[in-house]
Amino acid sequence: MEVHAHSHTARKKWTHYFWEFLMLFLAVFCGFLAEYQLEHKIERDREEKFIQTFIEDLKTDTAAIRQNILFRQNKMKAMDSLTLLLNSQQIKGHENDLYYLGRTFVRGVRFQSNDRTITQLKNSGSLRLIRNEQAADSMISYQKLVEYIYYNQEDDRIERREADPLLSHIFYPSVFDKMVSIDGINRPVDNPPLRSYDKNLHFDLAYYVHQLKGSNFMIEVRLKLLNEKAKNTIEFLKKEYHLK
Template identity: 35%
Template sequence: MEVHHHPHVEKKNFKEYFLEFLMIFLAVTMGFFAEQMRESVADHNREKEFMKSMLEDLKTDTAKINSFSMQANVALTQMDSLIHLMQSRDRAKYGRTMYYFGRTITTKLRRFELNERTYEEMKNSGSLRLIRDGALSDSVSKYYASQTHFKEQSEIQIQEMIAYIHSAVKVFDGAVFQNMLQKSPYRVNPPQGNPQLITNDAAIINEFVGLLHYYSAEVLINLSYAVQEKDVTIRLIKMIQKKYNLQ
């Protein structure tokens, strides 16, 4: 009769079990920290890429502000001159200039809006959290929060311009305006000769001057905001360049 002997299994003591547990624990912990480090490096790279993109947006903003400021100053000069000529007793001598200024004023200014492309992408994807520097994060949030104000002011400027246009057609001959247009390339040329206003009614002239005043006042307000915003934009550009070593 065969006798089967069970193999002898040596029991592990507490120390061996503890060492196995410790090795598994360390392996899991190291893996966790490695994953956290990998995510941290990835987040940092994404943060820098977003900031590079935002930096380009801000540089575009400065160019837009410079362009708007130049256009606004030209428009304001023309508005001041047109108001003066309209109120002049011998305005009939300056029909050519009044027609030219009266028509080109509305071509000088575009809607004043800054670039929110990168900020909107970060906000919509939840990536604003990647900006780890508290001061920079606050500055970015405040900068783009102010854009709502600029959009509102831009809308008011458009409304004032529309009101001005409605008044201008009561004063200027539309056929003369049409002849001033050059189609290719698009341009508004000074009129031929010395065309006259279609009315000398004091009330209509006064209405025109009043609406032109409100339009110019809104342009002046927006110009003031643009100049202030340029300083803020430049400071934010410098903060980003310094923080991320970008140019």
């Protein structure tokens, strides 16, 4: 019977296993590092996109703010004129002015911030993507000021509605009805009489006008602050994120 000699495989040195382990470790680590870098880049891109859309929102806001400030400045002048007529009892011969001013002072224009980016960040839990703390703080503080203005606007709305009963006692609704058109509020074509010439009702209305002037003034002040904050925030974010 033929006998075959067993072949013996040479034992590998420990350094061989070490290098195998090291190469495997490096392959896994590099894969992890590449994935981490990719995720990090995706988050950076998303952060920059949010900043860009927030800047666009601010630009939209500044245009709306300017229009609202102009409306409130004109309204303040109208309320000053109405207060003067009521308090000085310059009624007879000024019915045309009283009808026009009485109908327009209860009108309002609500400022509505373009909050698409802030809403998306909150609803998706993506505020964490804004890693720049100053940028995040500027966005949050801007939104806080917007909310204060909303509170003031709600007070303004309530005060305007509280004046409605007095208007119905002083003015004829049929005249008001003819003054309203698709283009807004028009002056009466003539000098229609008031429903009431009771000076006590006139003084009561003057008080409501006074209250509204305070709300109108506060909203205008805060809108101006918001406008400055919007412009400063735009410049700051452009500089921080190297945007044009």
